[in-house]
Amino acid sequence: MPIDWTLIETRGADALHDTIVEMEGWAMPLDAAAQSASYFLLSADAPCCGGCMPRCPATSIEVFATQPVRMGDDVIRLRGRLLRLQDDPAGWRYQLVTAAPTAAQPAAQSARVSRRVFLAAGAALGLAACAPGRFANYTEGEAGADTTWTPLPGALTIDIHSHAGRVIVSRDPKIGANRPFLPVAEPMRAGGMNVICLAIVTDTTAVHVAASGNRFEAFRTPEPGELYQLGMTEFARAQRLIDKEQLHVVTDAASLADVGTQGPSVIIASEGADFLEGRIERVDEAYTQHRLRQLQLTHYRVNELGDIQTEPPVHGGLTDFGAEVVRRCNTLGIVVDVAHGTYDLVKRAAATTTKPLVLSHTALSGSPRARSRLISAEHARAVADTGGVIGVWPNAADFPNLDAMATGIKRMVDVVGVAHVGLGTDMLGFIKPPVFTSYKQLPALAAALLQAGFTQAEVGQILGGNYRRVFEATVG
Incomplete structure (x- = not known):
């Protein structure tokens, strides 16, 4: 009907x-x-x-x-x-x-009229002015408010966690590693995003969307060698995207400093260390052969490194092997990301590491529910106490719009201080659409942060400066 x-x-x-x-x-x-x-x-x-x-x-x-x-x-x-x-x-x-x-x-x-006709008419009437430009005057609140962010000379904007370009290997075996990429460099240039931590995912073949439709879960035990091979496939796919989009790869502090002249850039990251399959030498392999510079210990499987937020604990936090991986990352110069890990995992990682940690994508909750990806104030402070950074994400279940996201960032800052908060968009990683779906929206987010009461310098810290400090301290 x-x-x-x-x-x-x-x-x-x-x-x-x-x-x-x-x-x-x-x-x-x-x-x-x-x-x-x-x-x-x-x-x-x-x-x-x-x-x-x-x-x-x-x-x-x-x-x-x-x-x-x-x-x-x-x-x-x-x-x-x-x-x-x-x-x-x-x-x-x-x-x-x-x-x-x-x-x-x-x-x-x-x-009705077609969308093409509607957009053409809107442009003629000046309605298309809502499309964001490079840090133009923009506000979702009071009309005419001065919400222009003016970054300091040499400042960089950095997304701590992104799957931009559709870098992840599809869970659909008919498409697999060969589905077409989406643009990366153009939206980064349009919105003023300088660097993204481009994250492969190394557990997709053993993970699916739960029957509830609201979360991912592991549904089978992978075969020996399966997740290692998946990791190699994903690293290769990331390289193809880098070549196609002509992206600059950041591997150390010097190459990060060159971003201003090199254009849109990426830091190679892995969401989940499942590809290690318990073998420490594979950390060195990923560092040397694939230029890995950020490693998230766990994802949606309780793996050899530790427990995750979305499943009942098995190991009591970080395992001995997980602690060994943290130490090896410290030695090589790989940023350790504790996103998805339980509070107990984070506490042991914080006690083990000699470098700042990051928790790349989450939000603050007063009392996180079972299976929730949100974190408590104590969980956030455990990361901040290492000198690290927590990336706030744009999940629509937590924030209905960018103004609300800016308020969520402010709540995180109230807990850990402005020096320990960053941006982790989880671009193209959500089941349902988030409130930040393109780097072209970065000016709008900067505007919302200014409206939330942050200063120009503080916006610069949140949108990249804080993570830059962690990266340089870790990678050298």
């Missing part, structure tokens, strides 16, 4: 839970450059600019299609099963699952 958006806005669609419906709207994928997608948002309203994503659950719903749907410039009509959501962590009210496109009715087409 066809339904319109008033039923979504008024929640009248609750009565249609688990029934087949038809809906029309504008399809908006998480990856703005994607030509097709099987997961996307369907919005009642056309976007105000090419980089905008709908945020209002009264005028947009999540769509899970049976196969990739072409992302065109016109209104699309979909047929699928409507599900009512209860207490969804991202705030959505409804999902359209097992969805597939149908032929749009002529009356519906005549009632």
Whole structure:
């Protein structure tokens, strides 16, 4: 049965839970450059600019299609099963699952204009001015407020944790390591992002989305050598992306200082040390052969290094092998990332390390729930006490917009001090769309931080200066 958006806005669609419906709207994928997608948002309203994503659950719903749907410039009509959501962590009210496109009715087409026509009209009227530029005046709050961030000479912006370019090997074996990349250098230049810690992931073949649809979990025991081979495949894929996008690879303090003349740059990182498979010599191999300079100890598997936040503890924190890896990273000059690790893991890592730690992507919670990726104040202080940095992420379940994210950063600063907070976007690593989906939004985030009360210098610390200190202290 066809339904319109008033039923979504008024929640009248609750009565249609688990029934087949038809809906029309504008399809908006998480990856703005994607030509097709099987997961996307369907919005009642056309976007105000090419980089905008709908945020209002009264005028947009999540769509899970049976196969990739072409992302065109016109209104699309979909047929699928409507599900009512209860207490969804991202705030959505409804999902359209097992969805597939149908032929749009002529009356519906005549009632709307295409997105291309809408955007063209918006540009003519000056509406497209909401698209961010390089640290232009921008605010999500009071109109006309002066929220221009002016970085100090030589300052660098650094994302502590990113999967930009779609560097991760797909979990779909039909696509695997050969799916096309997304642009990296262009959005970095447009938004003023200088360096990203480009993170491969080395447990994807043994991890999937849980039945709840809200988190990842390990679902099988990998074969011996499987995750090592996956790591080698991912390192090779990262190198192909670097070559394609002509990115500068940072390996030490000197090459970091050269970023200003080299353009968009990356620090090679690994999310999870699963590829080690208990062999310490593989740390040296990754450092030498693949230029690894940041290693996250755990991810979504309880591995040989320690326990994770999203599963019951097995080891009591960091294992002896995990401590050996921390010491080897200190010696070689690899930043140790304790994201996803339990508080007990972080405490032992902090007692073991001789260099600052980072916890690359999380947010603060007064009382984190079981399986939560958020951290307590004590957890954050354990990292900060090493001289380290906690990267605050843009998860929509925690922050509905960039202003709220800036407030979340302020809460973290109140706990550990401004010298110990950074930005970890987890770009392209979320199940559901976050509030920061492109580096073109960096000026908007800087503006939100200024509006939250940070000074110009403090914004510079948060957006890169603090991590630069840790990197230089670790790598030399």
